Amino acid sequence: MQELKIIKSTTLKDKPEQVGDFGTIFTDHMFVLDYEEGKGWHNPVIEPYQPMLVDPASAILHYGQGIFEGMKAYKTNDGLVQLFRPRDNFLRLNRSAERLCIPQIDVDFVLECLNKLIELESEWIPTKEGTSLYIRPYIVATESFLGVRPSHKYKLFIILSPVGAYYPEGLKPVKILVEDKFVRAVAGGLGEAKTMANYAASLLAAQEAKSKGFSQVLWLDGVNLKYVEEVGTMNIFFKINGEIITPALNGSILPGITRDSVIKVLKSWGLTVNERKISIDEVVEAFDNELLEEAFGTGTAAVISPVGILQYKDKKMELKDFESDSIAHKLYDFITKLQYGKENDTFDWIKSLS
Known part of the structure; x- marks a missing residue:
């Protein structure tokens, strides 16, 4: 691989006092890496953040061959910059790349x-509680051709955005609508890859849910519309009669980094997490029998989001107002303290910038 080239911007932006809406502000620089068949990945450069030139015939525009990741950088009280499991994110990027016929990167x-x-x-990393620097690596096919085959050229970008909470509600319970009409993915498809197509498939259902006052949708399996899979931007967990359950990875569910972290943390606390099929009917029955104790989502953007209302058809399941001793709150406190350097990292997840 060639030596990294750094081209500094001569016109720096004013840094905002408030981060505003999630993912709307971007830093002065970005990272770019090229790929060409026969040459491999080459020409690594950090350069000023700027519009990218795209040929109208670029493969990404016509056939959607692209993948991405999301992670965060945090600044501790003493000014140290920390990343949370960044290597795992890049390893997952490579797994998505394999599914989309994109060349592997050198992690x-x-x-x-x-x-x-x-x-x-x-200096772009915000320091207010709950804020961070969101990191978006992504790879797009850039060869100019009209034909259905893997591209011979790609670009990898990394852009940065100072952010606050993903959901306006913060850690307050969110309202989730169970989607019983549209499907996002099926086993054997692209559901387990972090690719643009998965999110495009979710937009209409999410838009309809938001028009009804919900934060997101909970997807059911694409074959039977019966088994719970994941929320639009998060994996999902339930606590039913003391049992912590999350849908098993089945080829149509994204293997979330936060999901994996939560499972490991809960097990370290001596709790059992069952990764298994769970139907929406089982969730409804548990609610009716007053056994549905908690539901919460997990993801990089929101970390932990307690579910306050889960709506399935005409069934409104209103969960209790979560207190500080709930599993969701304990997880949020523990993981965010790890990320901000306030908790001892016994998992070797935190990577500090030297």
């Missing part, structure tokens, strides 16, 4: 380049 090299980018943009 160690890209991590090194990310560290350089964040060092350059460290």
Whole structure:
């Protein structure tokens, strides 16, 4: 791999006092890496954030061959910059790449380049509680051709955005609508890859849910519309009669980094997490029998989101107002303290910038 080139911007932006809506503000620089068949990944550069030039015939525009990731950088009280499980995110990027016929990246090299980018943009990392620097790596097919086959050219970008809470509700319970008409993915499809197509497939249902006052939709399996899968931007957990349950990864569910972290944390606390099929009927029955104790989502953007209302058809399941001793709150407190350097990292998840 060639040596990383750094081109500093000559016109720096004013840094905002407030981060505003999630993902609407971007830093001064970005990382770019090219791929061409026969040459491999090459030309690594940190350069000023700017519009990308795209040929009208670029493969990404016509056939959707693209993948992405999401992670965060945090600043501790003593000014240290920390990343949460960044290597796992890049390993998942490679798994998505394999599914989309995109060449594998050198994880160690890209991590090194990310560290350089964040060092350059460290003043953009907000310090207010609950804020962070969102990191968006993505790869798009850039070869100019009209034909259904894997591209021979790609670009990897990493852009940065200072952010606050993903949901306006913050840690307050969110309202989720169970989707019983549209489907997002099926086993054997693209559901387990973090690709643009999955999110495009979710937009209409999410838009309809928001028009009814809900934050997101909960997807059911694409074959029977029976088994719970995941929320639009999060994995889902239930606590039923003391049992913590999350849908098993089945090829149509994204293997979330936060999901995996939550499972590991709960097990370290001596709790059992069952990864298994769970039908929406089982959830409804548990609610009717007053056994549905908690429901919460997990994801990089929101970390933990307690579910306050779960609506399925005409059935409104209103869960209790979560107190500080709930599993959701304990998880949120523990994971965010890890991320901000306020909790001892016994899992070796935190990577500090040297």
